[in-house]
Amino acid sequence: MSPPLDRVLAESGSGGNVPRVRIVVCVKHVPDIQSERALGPDGRVVRDGGDGTLNELDENALEAALAIVEAGEGSVVALTVGPDDAVDAVRRGLQMGAEDAVHVVDDAVAGSDVVGTARVLAAAIRHLDAQEHVDLVVLGMAGLDGLTSLLPTALAELLDLPALPLAAELTVDGSTVRVRRNLDHASEVLEASLPALVSVTDQANEPRYPNFKGIMAARKKPVTTLTLADLEVDASHVGLLGARTQVLEAAARPPRDNRVLVQDTGDAGVRLAAYLVDNQLV
Amino acid sequence: MTAPVLVLVDHTVDGAVRAPVRELLTLARELSGGAGVHAAWAVDGAEPSPEVVAELAALGATHVHRVVVDADPHLSAVLAEALASLLDATGAGLLLVVSSFENKEAAARLAISTGAGVVTDADGLALVDGRYVASKTVFAGTWNTTCAVTTPLAIVALKSNSVVPSTVEGAPAPQIGEHTVAVSERARRVTLVERVERPASGRPDLGSASIVVVGGRGTEGDFSVVEELADVVGGAVGATRVATDEGWIGHDAQIGQTGVTIAPRLYVGVGVSGAVHHRGGMQASGTIVAINSDPDAPIFEIADFGVVGDLFTVVPQAAAEIRRLKG
Ligand SMILES: Cc1cc2nc3c(=O)[nH]c(=O)nc-3n(C[C@H](O)[C@H](O)[C@H](O)COP(=O)(O)OP(=O)(O)OC[C@H]3O[C@@H](n4cnc5c(N)ncnc54)[C@H](O)[C@@H]3O)c2cc1C
Ligand SMILES: Nc1ncnc2c1ncn2[C@@H]1O[C@H](COP(=O)(O)O)[C@@H](O)[C@H]1O
Numbered sequence: 136m137s138p139p140l141d142r143v144l145a146e147s148g149s150g151g152n153v154p155r156v157r158i159v160v161c162v163k164h165v166p167d168i169q170s171e172r173a174l175g176p177d178g179r180v181v182r183d184g185g186d187g188t189l190n191e192l193d194e195n196a197l198e199a200a201l202a203i204v205e206a207g208e209g210s211v212v213a214l215t216v217g218p219d220d221a222v223d224a225v226r227r228g229l230q231m232g233a234e235d236a237v238h239v240v241d242d243a244v245a246g247s248d249v250v251g252t253a254r255v256l257a258a259a260i261r262h263l264d265a266q267e268h269v270d271l272v273v274l275g276m277a278g279l280d281g282l283t284s285l286l287p288t289a290l291a292e293l294l295d296l297p298a299l300p301l302a303a304e305l306t307v308d309g310s311t312v313r314v315r316r317n318l319d320h321a322s323e324v325l326e327a328s329l330p331a332l333v334s335v336t337d338q339a340n341e342p343r344y345p346n347f348k349g350i351m352a353a354r355k356k357p358v359t360t361l362t363l364a365d366l367e368v369d370a371s372h373v374g375l376l377g378a379r380t381q382v383l384e385a386a387a388r389p390p391r392d393n394r395v396l397v398q399d400t401g402d403a404g405v406r407l408a409a410y411l412v413d414n415q416l417v
Numbered sequence: 418m419t420a421p422v423l424v425l426v427d428h429t430v431d432g433a434v435r436a437p438v439r440e441l442l443t444l445a446r447e448l449s450g451g452a453g454v455h456a457a458w459a460v461d462g463a464e465p466s467p468e469v470v471a472e473l474a475a476l477g478a479t480h481v482h483r484v485v486v487d488a489d490p491h492l493s494a495v496l497a498e499a500l501a502s503l504l505d506a507t508g509a510g511l512l513l514v515v516s517s518f519e520n521k522e523a524a525a526r527l528a529i530s531t532g533a534g535v536v537t538d539a540d541g542l543a544l545v546d547g548r549y550v551a552s553k554t555v556f557a558g559t560w561n562t563t564c565a566v567t568t569p570l571a572i573v574a575l576k577s578n579s580v581v582p583s584t585v586e587g588a589p590a591p592q593i594g595e596h597t598v599a600v601s602e603r604a605r606r607v608t609l610v611e612r613v614e615r616p617a618s619g620r621p622d623l624g625s626a627s628i629v630v631v632g633g634r635g636t637e638g639d640f641s642v643v644e645e646l647a648d649v650v651g652g653a654v655g656a657t658r659v660a661t662d663e664g665w666i667g668h669d670a671q672i673g674q675t676g677v678t679i680a681p682r683l684y685v686g687v688g689v690s691g692a693v694h695h696r697g698g699m700q701a702s703g704t705i706v707a708i709n710s711d712p713d714a715p716i717f718e719i720a721d722f723g724v725v726g727d728l729f730t731v732v733p734q735a736a737a738e739i740r741r742l743k744g
Contacts, residue, residue: 136600158552167698168557168674168694169693172481172556172560173556174541174555174556174560174562178562178564181644188598192497192675198717205656207517209532209717220632233648236451238600247649249528249535250528250529251591253529255540266547270471276675277674279674279697280556281555282538282555282674282697283531283538284518284521284523284538285521285525285535285537285538286525286602287522287525288521288522288523288526288529289525289526289529290491291526292525292526292530293499293529295603297494297606297607297608298493298494298515298522298607299621300493300518300522300535301518303668314610316520317668318517318518319518319612319669319671319677320614320615320669321491321612321613321615322610322612322613323419323491323610323611323612323613324609324610325607325608325609325610325742326607326608326610327606327607328606334679336675337658337675338668338675348593359658372581373649378540378562378567379528379532379533379534379535379537379566379567379568380481380534380536380565380566381564381567382562382563382564382569383550383562383563383564383565385555385560385561385562385563386560386599387559387560387561388554388558388559388560388561389512391705391719391720391721393721394720394721394722394723395681395721395722396712396717396720396724396725396727397722397723398712398725398726399725399726399727399731402734403726403734403735404724404730404731404732404733404734404736404737404738405723405734405735405738406724406734407706407722407724407734407735407738408732408736408738408739409707409738409742410706410722411650411706411735411739412739412742412743414704416682416683416704417628417649417650417651417683417739
């Protein structure tokens with residue numbers, strides 16, 4: 136993915152030179168966070184509850200990519216790695232306006248940790264790049280299932296791309312991508328030349344809702360299915376075989392006991408204060 | 418089987434050690450089994466003063482490395498290369514970092530470049546049969562898990578308020594060394610155009626405070642009641658996304674899945690409904706208190722002490738009473 140940029144410049148409506156960009160958006164199918172989520176006896180996320188949905192933050196990623204393409208010219212590919220159900224994630228991407236969808240599905244991928252998933256995504260992006268140059272890879276800031284936020288920079292490292300994670304604002308100007316991000320103790324502006332990788336936060340935009348036209352159009356768009364063999368990924372590097380961490384125990388947390396609910400009849404503040412002081416919480 | 422432990426020391430621009438680092442060093446002291454605790458200080462303008470070195474030593478650091486890099490260590494690619502080089506030099510089997518977004522970015526890179534297994538947002542760590550076993554809560558704090566790192570090198574990002582920090586009496590002076598790192602061209606491809614440190618608020622740091630008072634939409638933008646309670650109990654002020662989106666308080670105060678994750682000893686939600694996105698960032702708190710006028714608010718499902726009432730009367734009354742009781 137590091138060859139020199141060879142990008143077609145197209146005339147934009149406003150008369151400026153706006154390059155044509157090809158963007159890959161990584162989207163993940165996750166258990167709905169409003170549902171009862173669980174870990175199975177094998178320590179893996181239960182993904183067959185039928186409660187799966189597109190990771191909400193990946194809607195922000197799709198929106199960011201679509202906005203860039205709509206401001207100029209280009210196309211968006213939605214890419215997912217996951218079991219059969221995961222195809223719903225890229226379908227949603229197509230409904231929102233992505234042109235192409237790729238679903239990597241292979242039994243050997245099951246049980247992958249972040250590094251395993253990143254390896255498969257990297258191979259799939261290289262595969263797409265070989266077909267037509269990829270300028271930008273966009274991800275969500277976190278999967279709302281595992282919430283590790285590790286994947287974006289791991290993927291950047293594998294693809295040897297500059298990474299601009301946690302974009303609260305994102306602009307692409309010519310071949311420069313610029314990101315503003317808010318950290319715990321500072322805010323930063325990062326800049327790099329394309330090709331590059333960014334991850335976006337829920338602050339970056341307000342994701343569109345697919346309209347009727349989008350939903351109808353998506354029906355006609357094909358989803359390309361790829362296996363590890365297609366991508367020449369060594370199965371021993373992914374899935375449970377390649378995982379570097381092993382879940383030993385997983386248990387639902389017991390509900391909090393001794394819960395107290397007080398209806399205010401004039402002295403609830405006093406009672407609250409007594410609770411805090413008596414329990415040496417303050 | 419014990420190995421040296423490397424600890425990344427997060428510090429302020431003025432060279433003060435950030436509070437959670439005290440937890441890391443306390444844990445490293447236990448886990449190193451005497452094999453050495455190496456504190457890494459990335460020199461970014463701020464240097465470790467003699468007082469800071471003494472503080473690190475009291476917490477268990479046997480070595481303090483001034484890491485001097487020829488690029489900005491705030492860039493994750495640069496930090497990752499510097500840490501990789503230091504891991505090599507120290508022979509550490511474990512790298513401990515504070516669980517922040519920046520540190521997780523570097524950890525992910527190190528996973529690729531060093532083959533390390535990474536656990537983020539751990540709330541405990543032990544050495545069991547020669548393997549590092551971390552505990553962490555998942556699914557918005559509704560599940561407890563433990564997981565073992567199966568690779569020779571482990572990287573663990575520890576959540577604040579997981580370990581009670583402690584110091585050792587009469588710790589020997591640590592060895593101080595300079596570790597210079599020349600980073601690769603590829604690590605320089607991102608330019609840090611601007612980095613603005615947020616000024617200290619005068620209140621405890623949100624991520625590591627032991628008490629956090631959080632204001633939501635119910636405050637209708639009047640955060641004075643939230644601030645008053647926070648100040649009476651010496652707590653930090655947090656907010657829901659609604660409150661930060663409305664501009665009532667900065668985005669850095671947002672608690673939740675896409676904001677700061679906290680696990681203070683005491684969480685007080687003021688006019689907060691307890692949406693699942695918010696719960697993801699606070700459900701692991703020690704004691705949860707909520708004040709909300711709606712008896713059906715989901716936050717009451719997880720509150721140890723809930724008050725159904727108007728925050729504008731309940732909270733000032735509670736603040737005044739705490740002030741009186743504590744004299
Ligand atoms: C991808 C994504 C990520 C998100 N990430 C986060 C996140 O990280 N953090 C976060 O907080 N949110 C997040 N959200 C938003 C989240 O879903 C909720 O919308 C938000 O947490 C609600 O904030 P709230 O509790 O302040 O407001 P509401 O849900 O509107 O609740 C306000 C509460 O105040 C009570 N109230 C009103 N007046 C009074 C009064 N006078 N006295 C007492 N109580 C009163 C009401 O009964 C109500 O329960 C995210 C959403 C999405 C889609
Ligand atoms: N299996 C997957 N398929 C496609 N994209 C993924 C997958 N897992 C993670 N991602 C992307 O990586 C981002 C961060 O995920 P994580 O690091 O797992 O929290 C998500 O928002 C997605 O954009």
